[in-house]
Amino acid sequence: MCPAAVNDGDRRGYIIPIGGGEDKGPSPSILERFVDIAGGSQADIVVLPTASTLESTGPLYEEIFDGLGAGTVSSISIGTREDCNDPQLAERCEKATGIFITGGNQLRLSTILGGTDVAQTLRRINARGVPIAGTSAGASIMSEHMIAGGDADQGPSEGGAVLAPGLGLTNAGVIDQHFSERYRLGRLLSAIALNPFLLGIGIDEDTGAFIDADGMMDIVGSGTVTIVDGGDLKYSSAHSANRNQGLGMLGLKMDVLHEGCRYDLNMREAFAPPEDS
Amino acid sequence: MCPAAVNDGDRRGYIIPIGGGEDKGPSPSILERFVDIAGGSQADIVVLPTASTLESTGPLYEEIFDGLGAGTVSSISIGTREDCNDPQLAERCEKATGIFITGGNQLRLSTILGGTDVAQTLRRINARGVPIAGTSAGASIMSEHMIAGGDADQGPSEGGAVLAPGLGLTNAGVIDQHFSERYRLGRLLSAIALNPFLLGIGIDEDTGAFIDADGMMDIVGSGTVTIVDGGDLKYSSAHSANRNQGLGMLGLKMDVLHEGCRYDLNMREAFAPPEDS
Numbered sequence: 001m002c003p004a005a006v007n008d009g010d011r012r013g014y015i016i017p018i019g020g021g022e023d024k025g026p027s028p029s030i031l032e033r034f035v036d037i038a039g040g041s042q043a044d045i046v047v048l049p050t051a052s053t054l055e056s057t058g059p060l061y062e063e064i065f066d067g068l069g070a071g072t073v074s075s076i077s078i079g080t081r082e083d084c085n086d087p088q089l090a091e092r093c094e095k096a097t098g099i100f101i102t103g104g105n106q107l108r109l110s111t112i113l114g115g116t117d118v119a120q121t122l123r124r125i126n127a128r129g130v131p132i133a134g135t136s137a138g139a140s141i142m143s144e145h146m147i148a149g150g151d152a153d154q155g156p157s158e159g160g161a162v163l164a165p166g167l168g169l170t171n172a173g174v175i176d177q178h179f180s181e182r183y184r185l186g187r188l189l190s191a192i193a194l195n196p197f198l199l200g201i202g203i204d205e206d207t208g209a210f211i212d213a214d215g216m217m218d219i220v221g222s223g224t225v226t227i228v229d230g231g232d233l234k235y236s237s238a239h240s241a242n243r244n245q246g247l248g249m250l251g252l253k254m255d256v257l258h259e260g261c262r263y264d265l266n267m268r269e270a271f272a273p274p275e276d277s
Numbered sequence: 278m279c280p281a282a283v284n285d286g287d288r289r290g291y292i293i294p295i296g297g298g299e300d301k302g303p304s305p306s307i308l309e310r311f312v313d314i315a316g317g318s319q320a321d322i323v324v325l326p327t328a329s330t331l332e333s334t335g336p337l338y339e340e341i342f343d344g345l346g347a348g349t350v351s352s353i354s355i356g357t358r359e360d361c362n363d364p365q366l367a368e369r370c371e372k373a374t375g376i377f378i379t380g381g382n383q384l385r386l387s388t389i390l391g392g393t394d395v396a397q398t399l400r401r402i403n404a405r406g407v408p409i410a411g412t413s414a415g416a417s418i419m420s421e422h423m424i425a426g427g428d429a430d431q432g433p434s435e436g437g438a439v440l441a442p443g444l445g446l447t448n449a450g451v452i453d454q455h456f457s458e459r460y461r462l463g464r465l466l467s468a469i470a471l472n473p474f475l476l477g478i479g480i481d482e483d484t485g486a487f488i489d490a491d492g493m494m495d496i497v498g499s500g501t502v503t504i505v506d507g508g509d510l511k512y513s514s515a516h517s518a519n520r521n522q523g524l525g526m527l528g529l530k531m532d533v534l535h536e537g538c539r540y541d542l543n544m545r546e547a548f549a550p551p552e553d554s
Binding site: 154155156180181183185186204222223224226228237246247248250251256257261271272273 | 433462531
Protein backbone atom coordinates (compact mmCIF):
# COMPACT_ATOMS: atom_id res chain seq x y z
CA MET A 1 0.00 0.00 0.00
CA CYS A 2 1.28 3.47 -0.84
CA PRO A 3 1.77 5.94 2.01
CA ALA A 4 -1.35 7.97 2.83
CA ALA A 5 -1.67 11.18 0.82
CA VAL A 6 -0.39 14.40 2.36
CA ASN A 7 -2.94 17.21 2.45
CA ASP A 8 -2.14 20.68 1.16
CA GLY A 9 -0.11 22.61 3.69
CA ASP A 10 0.92 19.49 5.62
CA ARG A 11 4.32 17.83 5.65
CA ARG A 12 4.76 14.10 6.23
CA GLY A 13 6.20 13.18 9.63
CA TYR A 14 9.50 11.41 10.14
CA ILE A 15 9.64 7.67 9.76
CA ILE A 16 12.31 6.25 12.05
CA PRO A 17 13.16 2.58 11.64
CA ILE A 18 15.64 1.37 14.28
CA GLY A 19 17.57 -1.88 13.95
CA GLY A 20 16.70 -3.17 17.43
CA GLY A 21 18.84 -3.24 20.56
CA GLU A 22 18.99 0.55 20.77
CA ASP A 23 20.82 2.17 23.66
CA LYS A 24 18.28 2.83 26.41
CA GLY A 25 20.15 5.13 28.73
CA PRO A 26 21.20 7.28 30.38
CA SER A 27 21.72 9.41 27.25
CA PRO A 28 20.41 7.33 24.36
CA SER A 29 21.00 9.28 21.14
CA ILE A 30 18.34 7.60 19.01
CA LEU A 31 15.50 7.68 21.54
CA GLU A 32 16.42 11.21 22.62
CA ARG A 33 16.23 12.45 19.06
CA PHE A 34 12.85 10.74 18.62
CA VAL A 35 11.48 12.45 21.75
CA ASP A 36 12.85 15.74 20.52
CA ILE A 37 11.19 15.38 17.11
CA ALA A 38 7.94 14.34 18.79
CA GLY A 39 7.89 17.61 20.72
CA GLY A 40 10.11 17.14 23.77
CA SER A 41 8.40 18.43 26.89
CA GLN A 42 5.28 19.03 24.77
CA ALA A 43 5.34 15.53 23.29
CA ASP A 44 2.43 13.14 23.62
CA ILE A 45 3.91 9.75 22.82
CA VAL A 46 1.97 6.54 22.29
CA VAL A 47 3.88 3.28 22.63
CA LEU A 48 2.50 0.30 20.68
CA PRO A 49 3.91 -2.92 22.18
CA THR A 50 1.75 -5.18 19.99
CA ALA A 51 4.72 -7.01 18.42
CA SER A 52 5.83 -8.19 21.84
CA THR A 53 4.20 -10.80 24.00
CA LEU A 54 6.03 -9.55 27.09
CA GLU A 55 3.88 -7.44 29.40
CA SER A 56 6.95 -5.47 30.45
CA THR A 57 7.68 -4.04 26.99
CA GLY A 58 5.17 -1.18 27.00
CA PRO A 59 5.97 0.00 30.56
CA LEU A 60 9.73 -0.16 29.80
CA TYR A 61 9.43 2.37 27.00
CA GLU A 62 6.97 4.49 28.99
CA GLU A 63 9.62 4.78 31.69
CA ILE A 64 12.37 5.59 29.17
CA PHE A 65 10.43 8.30 27.37
CA ASP A 66 9.30 9.76 30.72
CA GLY A 67 12.91 9.84 31.81
CA LEU A 68 13.86 11.66 28.62
CA GLY A 69 11.39 14.42 29.46
CA ALA A 70 8.54 13.65 27.10
CA GLY A 71 5.40 15.55 28.15
CA THR A 72 2.97 12.61 28.11
CA VAL A 73 3.59 8.95 27.42
CA SER A 74 1.22 6.06 27.35
CA SER A 75 1.54 2.51 26.20
CA ILE A 76 -1.65 1.15 24.73
CA SER A 77 -2.38 -2.51 24.97
CA ILE A 78 -3.43 -3.90 21.62
CA GLY A 79 -3.39 -7.66 21.42
CA THR A 80 -6.23 -8.46 19.04
CA ARG A 81 -7.78 -7.13 15.86
CA GLU A 82 -10.83 -6.27 17.94
CA ASP A 83 -8.73 -3.92 20.09
CA CYS A 84 -7.61 -2.18 16.89
CA ASN A 85 -11.13 -1.27 16.01
CA ASP A 86 -11.85 0.15 19.48
CA PRO A 87 -12.61 3.83 18.72
CA GLN A 88 -10.97 4.96 21.98
CA LEU A 89 -7.64 3.44 21.03
CA ALA A 90 -7.69 4.89 17.52
CA GLU A 91 -8.60 8.24 19.08
CA ARG A 92 -5.67 7.99 21.51
CA CYS A 93 -3.34 7.51 18.52
CA GLU A 94 -5.04 10.34 16.66
CA LYS A 95 -3.98 12.91 19.23
CA ALA A 96 -0.42 11.63 19.67
CA THR A 97 2.55 13.73 18.56
CA GLY A 98 4.74 10.65 18.24
CA ILE A 99 4.24 6.88 17.92
CA PHE A 100 6.76 4.25 18.98
CA ILE A 101 6.30 0.67 17.80
CA THR A 102 8.30 -1.83 19.86
CA GLY A 103 10.09 -4.98 18.77
CA GLY A 104 8.78 -8.51 18.87
CA ASN A 105 7.37 -10.33 15.88
CA GLN A 106 6.50 -8.32 12.78
CA LEU A 107 3.88 -10.87 11.75
CA ARG A 108 2.03 -10.09 14.97
CA LEU A 109 2.02 -6.47 13.85
CA SER A 110 0.82 -7.15 10.33
CA THR A 111 -1.78 -9.75 11.31
CA ILE A 112 -3.17 -7.78 14.26
CA LEU A 113 -2.94 -4.21 12.93
CA GLY A 114 -3.34 -4.76 9.20
CA GLY A 115 -6.35 -2.96 7.73
CA THR A 116 -7.77 -1.87 11.13
CA ASP A 117 -8.74 1.60 12.34
CA VAL A 118 -5.49 1.87 14.29
CA ALA A 119 -3.42 1.09 11.18
CA GLN A 120 -5.34 3.65 9.15
CA THR A 121 -4.91 6.19 11.91
CA LEU A 122 -1.15 5.64 11.99
CA ARG A 123 -0.92 6.12 8.24
CA ARG A 124 -3.06 9.24 8.37
CA ILE A 125 -1.33 10.97 11.28
CA ASN A 126 2.08 10.29 9.77
CA ALA A 127 0.87 11.94 6.55
CA ARG A 128 -0.09 15.05 8.53
CA GLY A 129 3.25 15.29 10.32
CA VAL A 130 3.40 12.90 13.28
CA PRO A 131 6.71 11.01 13.54
CA ILE A 132 6.53 7.23 13.81
CA ALA A 133 9.48 5.26 15.13
CA GLY A 134 9.77 1.51 15.33
CA THR A 135 12.48 -0.80 16.54
CA SER A 136 13.27 -4.29 15.24
CA ALA A 137 9.88 -5.75 14.21
CA GLY A 138 8.54 -2.21 14.57
CA ALA A 139 11.02 -1.13 11.88
CA SER A 140 10.15 -3.95 9.51
CA ILE A 141 6.41 -3.22 9.56
CA MET A 142 6.89 0.33 8.25
CA SER A 143 7.46 -0.41 4.60
CA GLU A 144 4.94 -1.29 1.93
CA HIS A 145 6.66 -4.64 1.44
CA MET A 146 7.76 -6.19 4.73
CA ILE A 147 10.33 -8.93 5.25
CA ALA A 148 8.34 -11.38 7.35
CA GLY A 149 11.00 -14.08 7.52
CA GLY A 150 13.36 -16.14 5.44
CA ASP A 151 16.43 -18.18 6.11
CA ALA A 152 19.02 -16.80 3.69
CA ASP A 153 21.61 -16.15 6.38
CA GLN A 154 24.38 -16.81 3.85
CA GLY A 155 24.19 -15.63 0.24
CA PRO A 156 20.98 -14.65 -1.55
CA SER A 157 18.81 -17.63 -2.39
CA GLU A 158 15.51 -18.56 -3.95
CA GLY A 159 12.96 -18.38 -1.11
CA GLY A 160 15.51 -16.72 1.14
CA ALA A 161 13.15 -13.88 2.01
CA VAL A 162 9.44 -14.11 2.73
CA LEU A 163 7.52 -10.91 2.05
CA ALA A 164 4.22 -9.76 3.51
CA PRO A 165 2.34 -6.48 3.19
CA GLY A 166 3.46 -3.94 5.79
CA LEU A 167 1.95 -0.68 7.07
CA GLY A 168 3.05 1.20 3.97
CA LEU A 169 4.38 4.29 5.73
CA THR A 170 7.05 4.31 3.03
CA ASN A 171 7.38 2.59 -0.30
CA ALA A 172 10.97 3.69 -0.80
CA GLY A 173 12.37 0.30 0.08
CA VAL A 174 12.24 -2.82 2.15
CA ILE A 175 13.63 -2.66 5.69
CA ASP A 176 15.57 -5.33 7.54
CA GLN A 177 16.87 -5.04 11.12
CA HIS A 178 19.50 -6.63 13.43
CA PHE A 179 21.20 -6.51 10.05
CA SER A 180 24.90 -7.13 10.56
CA GLU A 181 24.40 -8.93 13.84
CA ARG A 182 22.15 -11.60 12.29
CA TYR A 183 23.94 -11.78 8.92
CA ARG A 184 20.92 -10.64 6.94
CA LEU A 185 22.53 -9.39 3.74
CA GLY A 186 21.57 -12.65 2.02
CA ARG A 187 17.96 -12.21 3.13
CA LEU A 188 17.87 -8.58 2.00
CA LEU A 189 19.37 -9.48 -1.39
CA SER A 190 16.85 -12.33 -1.71
CA ALA A 191 14.07 -9.77 -1.14
CA ILE A 192 15.27 -7.29 -3.73
CA ALA A 193 15.92 -10.09 -6.20
CA LEU A 194 12.14 -10.61 -6.28
CA ASN A 195 11.72 -7.18 -7.80
CA PRO A 196 14.77 -4.94 -8.08
CA PHE A 197 12.71 -1.75 -7.82
CA LEU A 198 12.89 -2.38 -4.07
CA LEU A 199 15.72 -0.59 -2.33
CA GLY A 200 17.16 -2.77 0.43
CA ILE A 201 17.67 -0.99 3.76
CA GLY A 202 19.53 -3.09 6.33
CA ILE A 203 19.75 -1.49 9.78
CA ASP A 204 22.15 -2.63 12.48
CA GLU A 205 21.34 -2.77 16.17
CA ASP A 206 21.54 0.53 18.07
CA THR A 207 21.17 2.38 14.78
CA GLY A 208 18.29 4.55 13.65
CA ALA A 209 17.42 5.86 10.20
CA PHE A 210 15.61 9.18 10.49
CA ILE A 211 13.72 9.61 7.22
CA ASP A 212 12.21 13.03 6.61
CA ALA A 213 9.36 14.14 4.38
CA ASP A 214 11.70 14.51 1.41
CA GLY A 215 13.00 10.95 1.72
CA MET A 216 16.35 12.06 3.15
CA MET A 217 17.64 9.51 5.64
CA ASP A 218 19.99 10.55 8.41
CA ILE A 219 21.89 7.89 10.37
CA VAL A 220 22.15 8.00 14.17
CA GLY A 221 23.69 5.40 16.49
CA SER A 222 26.66 3.11 16.88
CA GLY A 223 26.11 0.72 13.95
CA THR A 224 25.68 1.13 10.22
CA VAL A 225 22.87 1.12 7.69
CA THR A 226 23.56 -0.86 4.53
CA ILE A 227 21.71 0.21 1.40
CA VAL A 228 21.55 -2.23 -1.49
CA ASP A 229 20.27 -0.81 -4.74
CA GLY A 230 19.26 -3.27 -7.44
CA GLY A 231 17.84 -0.59 -9.72
CA ASP A 232 20.57 -1.12 -12.30
CA LEU A 233 20.61 -4.89 -11.96
CA LYS A 234 21.51 -6.33 -15.34
CA TYR A 235 20.97 -9.98 -14.49
CA SER A 236 19.30 -12.00 -11.78
CA SER A 237 18.67 -15.73 -11.73
CA ALA A 238 15.66 -15.32 -9.41
CA HIS A 239 13.16 -16.33 -12.08
CA SER A 240 14.89 -19.59 -12.93
CA ALA A 241 16.44 -20.73 -9.64
CA ASN A 242 15.30 -23.83 -7.82
CA ARG A 243 14.08 -23.77 -4.23
CA ASN A 244 16.86 -22.61 -1.87
CA GLN A 245 19.37 -22.36 -4.73
CA GLY A 246 21.93 -19.56 -4.50
CA LEU A 247 21.11 -16.59 -6.72
CA GLY A 248 23.31 -14.72 -9.17
CA MET A 249 22.77 -10.94 -9.10
CA LEU A 250 24.92 -8.75 -11.33
CA GLY A 251 25.09 -4.97 -11.07
CA LEU A 252 24.23 -4.22 -7.45
CA LYS A 253 25.18 -0.96 -5.80
CA MET A 254 25.90 -0.83 -2.09
CA ASP A 255 26.52 1.87 0.48
CA VAL A 256 27.43 1.34 4.12
CA LEU A 257 26.45 4.41 6.16
CA HIS A 258 27.57 5.25 9.67
CA GLU A 259 26.37 8.04 11.95
CA GLY A 260 26.32 11.36 10.17
CA CYS A 261 26.01 9.86 6.69
CA ARG A 262 22.81 10.57 4.81
CA TYR A 263 20.98 8.84 1.97
CA ASP A 264 18.44 10.32 -0.41
CA LEU A 265 15.85 7.57 -0.89
CA ASN A 266 14.29 9.30 -3.86
CA MET A 267 17.48 9.99 -5.77
CA ARG A 268 19.16 6.82 -4.44
CA GLU A 269 22.30 8.71 -3.55
CA ALA A 270 24.52 8.55 -0.46
CA PHE A 271 26.21 11.51 1.21
CA ALA A 272 29.23 11.55 3.50
CA PRO A 273 29.08 13.38 6.84
CA PRO A 274 29.28 17.15 6.25
CA GLU A 275 32.83 17.44 7.64
CA ASP A 276 34.08 14.83 5.14
CA SER A 277 32.23 15.84 2.00
CA MET B 278 54.50 -8.60 -5.43
CA CYS B 279 53.35 -8.39 -9.04
CA PRO B 280 52.81 -11.63 -10.95
CA ALA B 281 55.97 -12.90 -12.67
CA ALA B 282 56.47 -11.55 -16.20
CA VAL B 283 55.21 -13.64 -19.11
CA ASN B 284 57.87 -14.33 -21.76
CA ASP B 285 57.21 -13.71 -25.44
CA GLY B 286 55.18 -16.49 -26.93
CA ASP B 287 53.96 -17.77 -23.54
CA ARG B 288 50.53 -17.40 -22.04
CA ARG B 289 49.95 -17.23 -18.28
CA GLY B 290 48.36 -20.35 -16.79
CA TYR B 291 44.99 -20.43 -15.07
CA ILE B 292 44.77 -19.34 -11.46
CA ILE B 293 41.98 -21.24 -9.74
CA PRO B 294 41.03 -20.13 -6.25
CA ILE B 295 38.43 -22.42 -4.66
CA GLY B 296 36.40 -21.42 -1.59
CA GLY B 297 37.12 -24.60 0.37
CA GLY B 298 34.86 -27.60 0.94
CA GLU B 299 34.82 -28.52 -2.75
CA ASP B 300 32.94 -31.62 -3.86
CA LYS B 301 35.41 -34.52 -3.90
CA GLY B 302 33.52 -37.20 -5.77
CA PRO B 303 32.47 -39.17 -7.63
CA SER B 304 32.13 -36.49 -10.33
CA PRO B 305 33.47 -33.29 -8.77
CA SER B 306 33.06 -30.50 -11.31
CA ILE B 307 35.74 -28.15 -9.98
CA LEU B 308 38.49 -30.73 -9.47
CA GLU B 309 37.62 -32.44 -12.77
CA ARG B 310 37.99 -29.19 -14.63
CA PHE B 311 41.32 -28.52 -12.94
CA VAL B 312 42.64 -31.95 -13.97
CA ASP B 313 41.41 -31.34 -17.48
CA ILE B 314 43.18 -27.97 -17.73
CA ALA B 315 46.34 -29.52 -16.27
CA GLY B 316 46.42 -32.04 -19.12
CA GLY B 317 44.06 -34.87 -18.17
CA SER B 318 45.70 -38.22 -18.78
CA GLN B 319 48.91 -36.35 -19.68
CA ALA B 320 48.81 -34.22 -16.51
CA ASP B 321 51.63 -34.19 -14.01
CA ILE B 322 50.08 -32.72 -10.87
CA VAL B 323 51.94 -31.65 -7.75
CA VAL B 324 49.93 -31.32 -4.55
CA LEU B 325 51.28 -28.88 -1.94
CA PRO B 326 49.73 -29.69 1.44
CA THR B 327 51.90 -27.17 3.33
CA ALA B 328 48.93 -25.21 4.72
CA SER B 329 47.65 -28.31 6.48
CA THR B 330 49.16 -30.00 9.50
CA LEU B 331 47.26 -33.22 8.79
CA GLU B 332 49.38 -35.94 7.22
CA SER B 333 46.34 -37.27 5.39
CA THR B 334 45.76 -34.12 3.31
CA GLY B 335 48.35 -34.74 0.60
CA PRO B 336 47.47 -38.42 0.07
CA LEU B 337 43.74 -37.56 -0.03
CA TYR B 338 44.21 -35.27 -3.04
CA GLU B 339 46.66 -37.71 -4.66
CA GLU B 340 43.92 -40.32 -4.53
CA ILE B 341 41.28 -37.94 -5.88
CA PHE B 342 43.36 -36.74 -8.83
CA ASP B 343 44.43 -40.33 -9.58
CA GLY B 344 40.77 -41.32 -9.59
CA LEU B 345 39.99 -38.50 -12.01
CA GLY B 346 42.51 -39.91 -14.49
CA ALA B 347 45.42 -37.53 -14.05
CA GLY B 348 48.58 -39.02 -15.62
CA THR B 349 50.93 -38.49 -12.67
CA VAL B 350 50.20 -37.11 -9.22
CA SER B 351 52.52 -36.55 -6.30
CA SER B 352 52.13 -34.75 -3.05
CA ILE B 353 55.32 -33.13 -1.88
CA SER B 354 55.93 -32.69 1.78
CA ILE B 355 57.06 -29.17 2.56
CA GLY B 356 56.91 -28.26 6.22
CA THR B 357 59.81 -25.85 6.65
CA ARG B 358 61.50 -23.03 4.78
CA GLU B 359 64.51 -25.35 4.44
CA ASP B 360 62.38 -27.82 2.47
CA CYS B 361 61.42 -24.99 0.13
CA ASN B 362 65.01 -24.39 -0.81
CA ASP B 363 65.66 -28.09 -1.53
CA PRO B 364 66.56 -28.07 -5.26
CA GLN B 365 64.83 -31.42 -5.79
CA LEU B 366 61.48 -30.10 -4.59
CA ALA B 367 61.70 -26.94 -6.68
CA GLU B 368 62.67 -29.14 -9.65
CA ARG B 369 59.64 -31.39 -9.03
CA CYS B 370 57.40 -28.30 -9.20
CA GLU B 371 59.26 -27.05 -12.28
CA LYS B 372 58.18 -30.02 -14.38
CA ALA B 373 54.56 -30.11 -13.16
CA THR B 374 51.70 -29.34 -15.52
CA GLY B 375 49.44 -28.36 -12.64
CA ILE B 376 49.84 -27.35 -8.98
CA PHE B 377 47.21 -27.83 -6.29
CA ILE B 378 47.61 -26.00 -2.96
CA THR B 379 45.46 -27.52 -0.22
CA GLY B 380 43.60 -25.79 2.61
CA GLY B 381 44.80 -25.23 6.14
CA ASN B 382 46.27 -21.99 7.43
CA GLN B 383 47.32 -19.36 4.91
CA LEU B 384 49.89 -17.96 7.32
CA ARG B 385 51.65 -21.33 7.21
CA LEU B 386 51.81 -20.91 3.44
CA SER B 387 53.10 -17.35 3.49
CA THR B 388 55.57 -17.89 6.32
CA ILE B 389 56.94 -21.21 4.98
CA LEU B 390 56.84 -20.58 1.21
CA GLY B 391 57.35 -16.81 1.08
CA GLY B 392 60.48 -15.82 -0.87
CA THR B 393 61.80 -19.38 -1.25
CA ASP B 394 62.85 -21.26 -4.39
CA VAL B 395 59.53 -23.13 -4.39
CA ALA B 396 57.55 -19.86 -4.30
CA GLN B 397 59.62 -18.40 -7.11
CA THR B 398 59.17 -21.60 -9.11
CA LEU B 399 55.39 -21.46 -8.68
CA ARG B 400 55.32 -17.86 -9.87
CA ARG B 401 57.56 -18.65 -12.85
CA ILE B 402 55.76 -21.79 -14.04
CA ASN B 403 52.38 -20.06 -13.78
CA ALA B 404 53.75 -17.26 -15.98
CA ARG B 405 54.73 -19.81 -18.63
CA GLY B 406 51.35 -21.54 -18.64
CA VAL B 407 51.02 -23.97 -15.73
CA PRO B 408 47.66 -23.77 -13.95
CA ILE B 409 47.71 -23.33 -10.19
CA ALA B 410 44.65 -24.17 -8.10
CA GLY B 411 44.25 -23.65 -4.39
CA THR B 412 41.42 -24.30 -1.99
CA SER B 413 40.58 -22.35 1.18
CA ALA B 414 43.96 -21.15 2.54
CA GLY B 415 45.39 -22.22 -0.83
CA ALA B 416 43.05 -19.71 -2.49
CA SER B 417 43.91 -16.86 -0.13
CA ILE B 418 47.66 -17.18 -0.71
CA MET B 419 47.34 -16.55 -4.46
CA SER B 420 46.88 -12.81 -4.44
CA GLU B 421 49.46 -10.08 -3.99
CA HIS B 422 47.67 -8.93 -0.85
CA MET B 423 46.39 -11.84 1.25
CA ILE B 424 43.73 -11.76 3.95
CA ALA B 425 45.57 -13.41 6.83
CA GLY B 426 42.84 -12.99 9.41
CA GLY B 427 40.46 -10.49 10.95
CA ASP B 428 37.33 -10.66 12.96
CA ALA B 429 34.86 -8.48 11.04
CA ASP B 430 32.20 -11.15 10.84
CA GLN B 431 29.51 -8.46 10.90
CA GLY B 432 29.88 -5.15 9.08
CA PRO B 433 33.17 -3.67 7.88
CA SER B 434 35.29 -2.34 10.74
CA GLU B 435 38.61 -0.76 11.49
CA GLY B 436 41.05 -3.62 11.92
CA GLY B 437 38.46 -6.08 10.63
CA ALA B 438 40.89 -7.55 8.09
CA VAL B 439 44.56 -8.32 8.59
CA LEU B 440 46.59 -8.31 5.38
CA ALA B 441 49.86 -10.05 4.65
CA PRO B 442 51.84 -10.41 1.43
CA GLY B 443 50.72 -13.41 -0.60
CA LEU B 444 52.27 -15.33 -3.50
CA GLY B 445 51.35 -12.62 -5.97
CA LEU B 446 50.05 -14.90 -8.72
CA THR B 447 47.49 -12.18 -9.35
CA ASN B 448 47.22 -8.57 -8.31
CA ALA B 449 43.68 -8.20 -9.61
CA GLY B 450 42.16 -8.37 -6.17
CA VAL B 451 42.12 -9.82 -2.70
CA ILE B 452 40.60 -13.27 -2.25
CA ASP B 453 38.53 -14.53 0.65
CA GLN B 454 37.12 -18.05 1.01
CA HIS B 455 34.36 -19.94 2.89
CA PHE B 456 32.79 -16.60 2.08
CA SER B 457 29.04 -16.87 2.65
CA GLU B 458 29.38 -19.77 5.06
CA ARG B 459 31.57 -17.81 7.47
CA TYR B 460 29.93 -14.40 6.95
CA ARG B 461 33.03 -12.78 5.55
CA LEU B 462 31.58 -9.80 3.68
CA GLY B 463 32.51 -7.53 6.59
CA ARG B 464 36.09 -8.81 6.50
CA LEU B 465 36.33 -8.40 2.72
CA LEU B 466 34.93 -4.85 2.92
CA SER B 467 37.37 -4.08 5.74
CA ALA B 468 40.20 -5.20 3.44
CA ILE B 469 39.18 -3.09 0.46
CA ALA B 470 38.53 -0.10 2.73
CA LEU B 471 42.28 -0.04 3.35
CA ASN B 472 42.87 0.77 -0.29
CA PRO B 473 39.91 0.70 -2.65
CA PHE B 474 42.05 -0.21 -5.66
CA LEU B 475 41.71 -3.77 -4.34
CA LEU B 476 38.88 -5.73 -5.85
CA GLY B 477 37.26 -7.98 -3.26
CA ILE B 478 36.69 -11.57 -4.38
CA GLY B 479 34.68 -13.65 -1.91
CA ILE B 480 34.38 -17.33 -2.85
CA ASP B 481 31.86 -19.70 -1.30
CA GLU B 482 32.54 -23.31 -0.43
CA ASP B 483 32.37 -25.79 -3.32
CA THR B 484 32.91 -22.93 -5.75
CA GLY B 485 35.89 -22.32 -7.99
CA ALA B 486 36.91 -19.21 -9.88
CA PHE B 487 38.81 -20.18 -13.04
CA ILE B 488 40.83 -17.09 -14.01
CA ASP B 489 42.46 -17.19 -17.41
CA ALA B 490 45.43 -15.28 -18.83
CA ASP B 491 43.18 -12.38 -19.83
CA GLY B 492 41.79 -11.98 -16.33
CA MET B 493 38.43 -13.50 -17.27
CA MET B 494 36.97 -15.41 -14.34
CA ASP B 495 34.56 -18.27 -14.92
CA ILE B 496 32.51 -19.62 -12.01
CA VAL B 497 32.11 -23.38 -11.42
CA GLY B 498 30.41 -25.10 -8.50
CA SER B 499 27.37 -24.96 -6.27
CA GLY B 500 27.97 -21.64 -4.45
CA THR B 501 28.53 -18.09 -5.55
CA VAL B 502 31.42 -15.67 -5.92
CA THR B 503 30.78 -12.17 -4.58
CA ILE B 504 32.77 -9.37 -6.16
CA VAL B 505 32.96 -6.07 -4.30
CA ASP B 506 34.40 -3.18 -6.27
CA GLY B 507 35.44 -0.09 -4.32
CA GLY B 508 37.01 1.59 -7.35
CA ASP B 509 34.36 4.29 -7.42
CA LEU B 510 34.20 4.68 -3.64
CA LYS B 511 33.37 8.28 -2.91
CA TYR B 512 33.78 8.15 0.86
CA SER B 513 35.29 5.82 3.42
CA SER B 514 35.82 6.47 7.12
CA ALA B 515 38.75 4.02 7.25
CA HIS B 516 41.32 6.76 7.84
CA SER B 517 39.52 8.26 10.82
CA ALA B 518 37.82 5.30 12.50
CA ASN B 519 38.80 4.06 15.93
CA ARG B 520 39.89 0.49 16.58
CA ASN B 521 37.07 -1.97 15.79
CA GLN B 522 34.67 0.86 14.92
CA GLY B 523 32.20 0.18 12.12
CA LEU B 524 33.16 1.78 8.81
CA GLY B 525 31.11 3.88 6.44
CA MET B 526 31.75 3.11 2.77
CA LEU B 527 29.76 4.94 0.10
CA GLY B 528 29.69 3.96 -3.56
CA LEU B 529 30.44 0.24 -3.57
CA LYS B 530 29.54 -1.98 -6.50
CA MET B 531 28.69 -5.61 -5.94
CA ASP B 532 28.06 -8.63 -8.14
CA VAL B 533 27.00 -12.08 -6.95
CA LEU B 534 27.99 -14.68 -9.56
CA HIS B 535 26.78 -18.25 -9.76
CA GLU B 536 27.99 -21.06 -12.01
CA GLY B 537 28.18 -19.96 -15.62
CA CYS B 538 28.57 -16.26 -14.79
CA ARG B 539 31.87 -14.64 -15.72
CA TYR B 540 33.76 -11.59 -14.50
CA ASP B 541 36.42 -9.60 -16.31
CA LEU B 542 38.92 -8.68 -13.61
CA ASN B 543 40.66 -6.12 -15.81
CA MET B 544 37.53 -4.31 -16.96
CA ARG B 545 35.72 -4.95 -13.65
CA GLU B 546 32.62 -6.11 -15.46
CA ALA B 547 30.29 -9.04 -14.80
CA PHE B 548 28.63 -11.20 -17.45
CA ALA B 549 25.52 -13.36 -17.16
CA PRO B 550 25.63 -16.99 -18.32
CA PRO B 551 25.54 -17.13 -22.14
CA GLU B 552 21.96 -18.43 -22.29
CA ASP B 553 20.72 -15.44 -20.26
CA SER B 554 22.71 -12.61 -21.77
